[in-house]
Amino acid sequence: MIRDSWRIVRLGLKSLLLHKLRSTLTTAGILFGVASVIAMLAVGEGAKRDALERFKDMGVTNLIARSKKPAETQSSSSQSTWSALAYGLLYQEADLIEASLPGSDVARIREVKRPMMRGEYFHTSIIVGTEPSFLKITNMKVREGRWLTDTDDERLQNVCVLGETLSRLLFPLENPMDHTVLVGGGDRFRVVGILEEQGRTAGAGSTPYDECMFVPMMTARRRFGEQNTTMTGGSFSRELVELNEVKVKMPESEQVEAGARILRDLLRLKLNNDVVVTVPLELLKQEEESKRMFNIVLAVIASISLLVGGIGIMNVMLATVTERTREIGIRRALGAKKKHIIQQFLVEAGVLSALGGVVGVIIGIILPTVITQVFQQRTDVMPQHVALAFGISAAVGVGFGIYPAWRAANMDPVDALRHE
Amino acid sequence: MSERETSSDDIIAEFVDVHRHYQMGDNLVRALNGVSMQVRRSDYVTIMGRSGSGKSTMLNLLGCLDRPTSGEYRVGGRDVSKLSDDDLSDVRGTEIGFIFQSFNLIPQLTVLENLEVPLFYQGKVGPESRKKAEYLADRVGLGQRLEHRPLELSGGQQQRVAIARALMNDPLFLLADEATGNLDSNTEAEILNLFDDLRAKDGITIVMVTHNPTVAVRADRTLWLKDGEVEKLVENPARQLAAAASSPASDDGSETPAEGAQE
Numbered sequence: 001m002i003r004d005s006w007r008i009v010r011l012g013l014k015s016l017l018l019h020k021l022r023s024t025l026t027t028a029g030i031l032f033g034v035a036s037v038i039a040m041l042a043v044g045e046g047a048k049r050d051a052l053e054r055f056k057d058m059g060v061t062n063l064i065a066r067s068k069k070p071a072e073t074q075s076s077s078s079q080s081t082w083s084a085l086a087y088g089l090l091y092q093e094a095d096l097i098e099a100s101l102p103g104s105d106v107a108r109i110r111e112v113k114r115p116m117m118r119g120e121y122f123h124t125s126i127i128v129g130t131e132p133s134f135l136k137i138t139n140m141k142v143r144e145g146r147w148l149t150d151t152d153d154e155r156l157q158n159v160c161v162l163g164e165t166l167s168r169l170l171f172p173l174e175n176p177m178d179h180t181v182l183v184g185g186g187d188r189f190r191v192v193g194i195l196e197e198q199g200r201t202a203g204a205g206s207t208p209y210d211e212c213m214f215v216p217m218m219t220a221r222r223r224f225g226e227q228n229t230t231m232t233g234g235s236f237s238r239e240l241v242e243l244n245e246v247k248v249k250m251p252e253s254e255q256v257e258a259g260a261r262i263l264r265d266l267l268r269l270k271l272n273n274d275v276v277v278t279v280p281l282e283l284l285k286q287e288e289e290s291k292r293m294f295n296i297v298l299a300v301i302a303s304i305s306l307l308v309g310g311i312g313i314m315n316v317m318l319a320t321v322t323e324r325t326r327e328i329g330i331r332r333a334l335g336a337k338k339k340h341i342i343q344q345f346l347v348e349a350g351v352l353s354a355l356g357g358v359v360g361v362i363i364g365i366i367l368p369t370v371i372t373q374v375f376q377q378r379t380d381v382m383p384q385h386v387a388l389a390f391g392i393s394a395a396v397g398v399g400f401g402i403y404p405a406w407r408a409a410n411m412d413p414v415d416a417l418r419h420e
Numbered sequence: 421m422s423e424r425e426t427s428s429d430d431i432i433a434e435f436v437d438v439h440r441h442y443q444m445g446d447n448l449v450r451a452l453n454g455v456s457m458q459v460r461r462s463d464y465v466t467i468m469g470r471s472g473s474g475k476s477t478m479l480n481l482l483g484c485l486d487r488p489t490s491g492e493y494r495v496g497g498r499d500v501s502k503l504s505d506d507d508l509s510d511v512r513g514t515e516i517g518f519i520f521q522s523f524n525l526i527p528q529l530t531v532l533e534n535l536e537v538p539l540f541y542q543g544k545v546g547p548e549s550r551k552k553a554e555y556l557a558d559r560v561g562l563g564q565r566l567e568h569r570p571l572e573l574s575g576g577q578q579q580r581v582a583i584a585r586a587l588m589n590d591p592l593f594l595l596a597d598e599a600t601g602n603l604d605s606n607t608e609a610e611i612l613n614l615f616d617d618l619r620a621k622d623g624i625t626i627v628m629v630t631h632n633p634t635v636a637v638r639a640d641r642t643l644w645l646k647d648g649e650v651e652k653l654v655e656n657p658a659r660q661l662a663a664a665a666s667s668p669a670s671d672d673g674s675e676t677p678a679e680g681a682q683e
Contacts, residue, residue: 004540011529329524330526331526332485332509333512334513335513335589337505339506414485417485
């Protein structure tokens with residue numbers, strides 16, 4: 001049985017080799033189809049995982065409310081240079097959020113930009129005043145030393161934890177632990193911990209935590225106040241912002257939707273004016289939704305290319321059957337039943353497309369690495385996608401081989417033998 | 421009719437009042453119109469006639485490539501005139517050995533693979549089939565050419581391959597269609613001698629359709645067709661003598677007239 005099957009395949013190959021160029025060209029149709037299916041799916045998969053990891057970094061159970069400078073600033077800035085522009089989240093609101101979402105972790109965040117100095121090394125960066133819960137919510141890890149504690153907060157300690165990049169900028173040569181950093185007007189902060197590198201920032205507009213200094217919330221309030229003064233175009237503008245951000249971590253992902261509704265409800269007066277609520281899970285779902293459409297489009301395009309390949313196979317097989325009419329007659333005279341003739345031509349069509357499929361798989365695996373190199377686009381070749389593409393190509397070959405094979409089998413043996 | 425003692429077992433192919441009519445537009449063409457004939461074991465029969473006499477139709481029917489409109493065709497005692505397409509294929513594959521004018525070898529296959537084609541459709545390709553192919557290639561005088569392609573061989577050699585192929589399934593009879601029509605006279609003689617030899621030594625039955633009288637006289641009998649009917653059945657006296665000399669009773673290969681490979 002196996003020997004017979006092998007014989008059919010081997011003799012099928014022999015027949016295909018009668019027309020090397022024609023067989024090769026036909027194979028190419030399937031080849032490109034299979035390669036493009038694999039490559040497209042790899043790009044789609046890569047993009048999907050990329051997004052997934054990005055949102056994982058933001059935390060899929062997190063809710064983020066962030067203060068935003070209102071759009072219509074002309075009226076307020078034209079008023080007077082003395083009055084500060086007050087906007088954004090208030091401590092009061094943060095307390096309300098915490099009370100309304102029992103069981104969740106809440107971290108208040110206050111950000112100020114200050115120059116920092118350590119010996120001759122100088123850098124201007126963001127100081128993040130926050131609470132101990134921040135670490136758990138952002139999923140960041142302490143590389144060395146410790147994180148901020150409630151005690152630090154209560155006692156208004158001048159302690160800080162450094163982001164990985166900042167620690168290297170201020171302490172290029174020594175271990176920063178227990179050394180002090182001079183901040184802004186003259187406050188000294190003792191380094192008690194260093195964070196692990198966070199890697200890429202979680203989406204545009206978010207704070208680059210690797211370059212930040214983290215200090216206790218109450219310390220930040222006391223030392224830096226609520227007022228930010230920035231100089232733009234020769235004139236000072238003053239802003240009054242109590243909290244830059246409130247991060248909430250819901251205990252379960254099922255509660256995210258309800259939590260987001262409550263949060264938006266609490267902040268409804270400020271929403272889309274001076275507060276923005278971001279829900280990573282929603283973004284992830286949106287992204288998946290749009291990726292799904294994208295994948296459907298890809299699948300349609302790939303199917304069309306395979307369809308074209310299949311039509312090529314049908315065309316060639318029809319030509320083959322006509323050319324080999326006499327051979328069909330001979331085989332029928334020598335005892336071949338219709339099923340044998342069908343089998344023979346189906347196998348030839350199958351071998352033709354399987355050859356294209358094999359080469360297509362190889363190219364389809366290589367192509368994504370090229371795409372990654374050239375376009376910096378992440379790609380992931382999934383084994384099931386390779387199997388799928390190969391399976392479809394084999395099915396296409398057999399499917400489009402059915403009609404030519406059926407025609408071959410139904411020739412009248414007498415006419416076929418007489419055929420020149 | 422032969423003088424030899426016959427039994428019904430000896431009749432391996434028999435037409436009983438066979439008609440074959442075609443509808444060509446408005447005309448009914450009576451290609452065969454009530455033909456009866458018998459082929460016995462180890463017979464050597466030729467079928468002759470002008471073109472249009474029904475020779476080709478008769479060949480197609482004898483070869484089970486076509487079915488009669490009416491009448492019976494018995495192969496080995498079994499009526500095959502109403503068999504299904506698949507069953508007819510099996511009859512062709514097991515009982516009939518086809519030999520064609522233009523050899524009809526499959527060009528992309530080697531000689532060995534060509535020889536194995538009939539066995540393949542009976543599911544009998546294996547180590548034994550190779551041995552058999554080697555034996556038959558030797559028997560028909562091909563020697564060591566099993567791995568050649570047909571187009572690398574001369575016409576006579578190709579026809580020898582075709583004869584060996586026809587013998588692969590141990591058929592009841594060989595059915596030859598102008599088997600020497602594409603060969604020069606020397607090669608023709610060689611092939612005809614091979615037929616004689618196969619019959620004399622192996623008791624092979626041969627039915628040959630031809631229009632060539634010099635081929636026809638090599639047979640025991642010649643069936644003449646005219647307008648789809650049997651015109652006459654001519655016994656060939658010279659062959660009668662030869663057949664008597666090498667009758668199957670004394671056929672142990674000791675005094676066969678044909679040349680060829682020695683046992």
